[in-house]
Amino acid sequence: MAKKKLKIGILFGGKSAEHEVSIVSAKNIIKALDKQKYQVFPTKIDKNGKFNLNSIKKMDVIFPVLHGPYGEDGSMQGLLKILNLPFVGPSVLGSAVGMDKDVMKRLFKEAGIPIGKFITLYNGEKISFEKIKKILGLPVFIKPANMGSSVGISKVKNESEWKKALKDAFLYDSKIVVEENTNGQEIECSVLGNEKPMASVLGEIVPKNDFYSYKAKYIDEDGASLLIPAKVSKVITKKVQNLAIKVFQTLNCEGMGRVDFFVKKNGEVIVNEINTIPGFTSISMYPKLWEASGIPTSKLLDRLIDLAIERYNREKKLKTVVK
Numbered sequence: 061m062a063k064k065k066l067k068i069g070i071l072f073g074g075k076s077a078e079h080e081v082s083i084v085s086a087k088n089i090i091k092a093l094d095k096q097k098y099q100v101f102p103t104k105i106d107k108n109g110k111f112n113l114n115s116i117k118k119m120d121v122i123f124p125v126l127h128g129p130y131g132e133d134g135s136m137q138g139l140l141k142i143l144n145l146p147f148v149g150p151s152v153l154g155s156a157v158g159m160d161k162d163v164m165k166r167l168f169k170e171a172g173i174p175i176g177k178f179i180t181l182y183n184g185e186k187i188s189f190e191k192i193k194k195i196l197g198l199p200v201f202i203k204p205a206n207m208g209s210s211v212g213i214s215k216v217k218n219e220s221e222w223k224k225a226l227k228d229a230f231l232y233d234s235k236i237v238v239e240e241n242t243n244g245q246e247i248e249c250s251v252l253g254n255e256k257p258m259a260s261v262l263g264e265i266v267p268k269n270d271f272y273s274y275k276a277k278y279i280d281e282d283g284a285s286l287l288i289p290a291k292v293s294k295v296i297t298k299k300v301q302n303l304a305i306k307v308f309q310t311l312n313c314e315g316m317g318r319v320d321f322f323v324k325k326n327g328e329v330i331v332n333e334i335n336t337i338p339g340f341t342s343i344s345m346y347p348k349l350w351e352a353s354g355i356p357t358s359k360l361l362d363r364l365i366d367l368a369i370e371r372y373n374r375e376k377k378l379k380t381v382v383k
């Protein structure tokens with residue numbers, strides 16, 4: 061008798077500035093899922109955050125294909141956990157700390173993971189441009205603490221750009237990070253697994269303009285070129301892969317994550333960030349790096365679903381009463 065197909069709920073869209081990106085990611089995932097194994101049920105979350113919760117509850121596994129706040133930041137993961145549903149990707153804690161560029165960096169520091177200099181600012185907090193310049197030099201990067209896809213990010217070279225950039229970033233979050241500029245190659249590594257995560261071959265992003273902006277990521281086809289494998293030595297490759305796993309574990313991640321780095325000319329490796337629900341568009345690095353490592357996307361999705369079920373079963377065994 062044929063095995064019963066697993067019902068996979070795909071959550072996409074969402075109340076996030078990355079709504080459109082999520083739609084493209086979801087389409088690719090739906091296309092790549094093995095229909096011999098799965099019955100696929102897409103559920104769209106609209107820009108106000110509305111969706112049909114009842115259709116979610118009947119699923120065997122949920123795949124939240126949601127980028128940014130309300131989807132990648134632990135809030136949806138919390139809801140799914142309360143609903144007692146297995147889901148793909150990191151759980152509440154890993155998602156939350158992986159989304160917050162300020163908390164993430166502080167955990168990196170504690171773990172001895174190399175990062176660039178940064179300053180965290182809350183809305184309303186006063187700091188002079190002179191002081192920023194003195195501590196971080198110029199240019200600086202200004203980013204909303206919780207966001208992705210380069211939304212709300214500016215590279216700032218002078219005081220008038222600084223003022224505009226602050227306004228922009230505070231549109232998306234009440235906390236922002238200001239970072240020193242790190243010159244170097246932009247290198248990415250995909251991570252897959254629960255207790256024993258593995259790291260993929262490395263990819264490299266070569267932005268054509270100032271930096272890897274929203275436009276370069278999704279709008280301008282010539283905005284950046286992607287190199288797989290990255291143009292770095294074997295020694296650097298190993299160093300980055302080990303660090304990617306350390307980042308993943310430090311942030312309590314499970315399932316998947318794409319860790320992004322800067323590699324300086326002198327060989328110094330700096331961690332930029334993790335993405336716990338990385339893009340799955342046709343040009344996205346997460347699936348491409350696994351493909352280059354020998355795992356085609358449909359097999360990658362099988363593994364992610366297995367990992368979701370494995371974690372669910374493990375957590376189910378934990379005692380919830382004293383005995």
Ligand SMILES: Nc1ncnc2c1ncn2[C@@H]1O[C@H](COP(=O)(O)OP(=O)(O)O)[C@@H](O)[C@H]1O
Nearest residue numbers: 201207208209210211239240241242271272333
């Ligand atoms: N400190 C930095 N130094 C140099 N370039 C940076 C720095 N921070 C970000 N960038 C550039 O901006 C892009 C987006 O920043 P990132 O932190 O990855 O934000 P997001 O979470 O939106 O992807 C990076 O891919 C890189 O091109």
Ligand SMILES: [Mg+2]
Nearest residue numbers: 209210320333
């Ligand atoms: Mg990024």
